[in-house]
Amino acid sequence: MGVVLEIPAGADRGPRRLEAGTAEELVRGPGLHGELLGPEGGLLGCLACGHRELYTQRVFPRALGIAVVAVAAVLAPFTWYLSLVGAALLDALLYLVAPTQTACYVCGARHRGFRPRPRHPRFDLTIAERLRYGERAVMGSPMRPGGTADAPEPEH
Numbered sequence: 382m383g384v385v386l387e388i389p390a391g392a393d394r395g396p397r398r399l400e401a402g403t404a405e406e407l408v409r410g411p412g413l414h415g416e417l418l419g420p421e422g423g424l425l426g427c428l429a430c431g432h433r434e435l436y437t438q439r440v441f442p443r444a445l446g447i448a449v450v451a452v453a454a455v456l457a458p459f460t461w462y463l464s465l466v467g468a469a470l471l472d473a474l475l476y477l478v479a480p481t482q483t484a485c486y487v488c489g490a491r492h493r494g495f496r497p498r499p500r501h502p503r504f505d506l507t508i509a510e511r512l513r514y515g516e517r518a519v520m521g522s523p524m525r526p527g528g529t530a531d532a533p534e535p536e537h
Contacts (some may be wrong), residue, residue: 384494386413388429391488404495422496425530427485433528434486434508435501439479440493446472486512499530507535 383402390396401407404422408415417426417433426433453468483492483501486509508529 383407384492386428387491387493389489419496419499419530421498423498423530424483424492424495424501425499426528427488427490428492429490430485430488432485432487433530434512435483435492435529436486436504436508437481437483437501438504439476440482441476441479446475449475501529502532502534505535 383400384404384407386397386399386407388397388399399407399410399413401410404418407413408418408428413428414426414431415428417424417428417431419425424435427435449468449471450465453464456464480493483495484490485492
């Protein structure tokens, strides 16, 4: 499996999905910010828009998770509610084996298959609010000058 870059639809273009065998092959494409590919193949910033604020999340099929819980809830009265415990364990197992992706706070592009270094922390609401509301966002910590590459996890 190679690397994948999914760019959501913007005001001037439709959604795009770019795939390549290696990260170096992918950034040769036109309009991508290849300078944000780290020396080891990790991401220093978003390849689609060039912003340095990224976060890591699991690629978890939400529909599957909801279906597991729904089936367990229907079966609950007949299984003395043990089906809910089984659903919770299955849901946790699915989450643990799910692959990760790195997403951009600004454009929403999703990067999969890139090297894990530098590591980006999980979603941080204070960063999202600062990027969305700018100076009007009065709460939270200030933006990191170098982006989220190798930043600590948020404290929430």
